Amino acid sequence: MPVDCQDDPVTATQQDLVRLDDIRDAAARISGLVVRTPLLPCPWADELWLKPESLQPIGAFKLRGATNALHRLDLDHRRAGVVTHSSGNHGQALAYAGRALGIPVTVVMPDVSTPLKIEATRGYGAEVILVPQASRETVAKQFVTDRGMTLIPPYDHPDIIAGQGTVGLEIFEDLSNVDVVVVPVGGGGLSSGVATAIKALAPHVAVIGVEPAVAADAAESLAAGVVRIWPEQRMLSTIADGLRTPLSELTLAHLSAHLDAIITVAEDEILDAVKVLARRGRLITEPSGAVTTAAVLHHRDELPAGRTVAVVSGGNIDPRLAATLFTD
Template sequence: MTATQQNLVHLEDIRDAAARISGLVVRTPLLPSPWAEELWLKPESLQPIGAFKLRGATNALHRLDIEHRRAGVVTHSSGNHGQALAYAGRALGVPVTVVMPDVSTPLKIEATRGYGAEVILVPQSQREVRALQLVEERGLTLIPPYDHPDIIAGQGTVGLEIFEDLSSVDVVVVPVGGGGLSSGVATAVKSLAPHVAVIGVEPAVAADAAESLAAGMVRIWPEARMLSTVADGLRTPLSELTLAHLSSYLDAIVTVSEEEILDTVRTLARKARLVVEPSGAVATAAVLHRRDELPAGRTVAVISGGNIAPELAATLFA
């Protein structure tokens, strides 16, 4: 067994995280969709910061000792994890610094600052490097967006709630970016009900996770290629840790086009009355546009976030 496999999150870790974050994170509902056959939606867009990331961030901060909390934490994020850590840090009295790509949407940058975090903007390829520099320079603790067992355990609480609300579920469809959410959800669901299919979804133009799973090793795609997707939250590669989880628990991964993603953002606004960002819409897009590639049965699509850029919303909802 490799060191990475030894670090795999287990169901008990996820249950502990659920108890730890209770009262600080919204237990989102499971919404039936009468406009789509056998589809339920898990809208993490209804979290206070508009995304599932609050679960992992809150769990990770809770796990720090007092000294590390006082010294502060740093992370690198395209937006949602940064907002989540800033929000959780404000609630728990932990100073937060967030290194963000300079191509992040202004909405996410402003929101992160609004929760009290220091935001440092860098080129996309430099965000992790700069965060590690700040660990050395300031003595901060790094809370990565997905490459950490505490983060994965926190995100896995989404899977616990799905099973609690719909124990007869047959298929769970979840977005894949860096793999924190999909790792946690797949671990929870497969541990509770091995027969349930867990399917990952990513943009076709940024399908590095599908390639990584096929190769059995992390594949890094060129930055320019990853930036070509409108789903900005899914532009990060898997880590060794998330690849290990997905290799163990994910049944398959499918891809969706940019047009299918944007059409689904419109559909969710019109028919489900949910404001969803492109990254958050990919799982539902797979159900609506790639149904023949998914197993049959009662299906839950995880909506990971709702922090859509106002200018994109104005275009799509006009």
């Protein structure tokens, strides 16, 4: 069942929240470096459009926030370089944007990250440091201390949230009569930005978050009004590796203010959506990017009625998983 979200921010003040003007400024900064992805109508599902961020050069929406954040750095901070911790997509995005802007990038990645994402991040020129999942933030912060680098977190930063919010701007520009926007929720950067943009432009539009049922820490956090941290092994149980991170106080505040509800999807539903998107939508999608389609396919009765946009957040699927899904 969907979990309704609170009406007001929980820990951050109104002054801490990203605004529509911040998102519009971000859109101007990233223009030319980030693809303006289309809305794809789905003849196989009534009143459904897909926003395929899998078509970005690095295969995920993360390029938006990373590019905006790097553009905001002054010359001294650019020269010193940046560091981040990431399961893959944010690291790839920062590496790609850093190469384009001439900024050195170090990415601290969990040693359980998919080889495809590790290799891609290195391929864009970043230094990759592999560590246990629980150590990645600590190690990244040590680089700040030891090397004087700037930390660009995957989601817990207003410049990241503003950059991701450009997805919402584009949705409304292309389908101004949209009724429902469905967005994945991991750490909350994408969902915070999209919900902020949509609610500022059209408060009546329902913005619904989706996360895996086996890693539903965001639903619990929103219900409780405080960030809940689930055990690492529990979060690792989902195939949607991009959605294994907890909310931050900043993203919880945005979602509490702007998200209408959050629903959860089962692991088999996620994998079914990956296959449907490939076979009927002609889109290669990673499990994290398919959760919104899974919600539409398997939980339509939990979603509001009307013209619906599902954000497909990424397409960097592990080839080994793809081989098991697309052979029958």
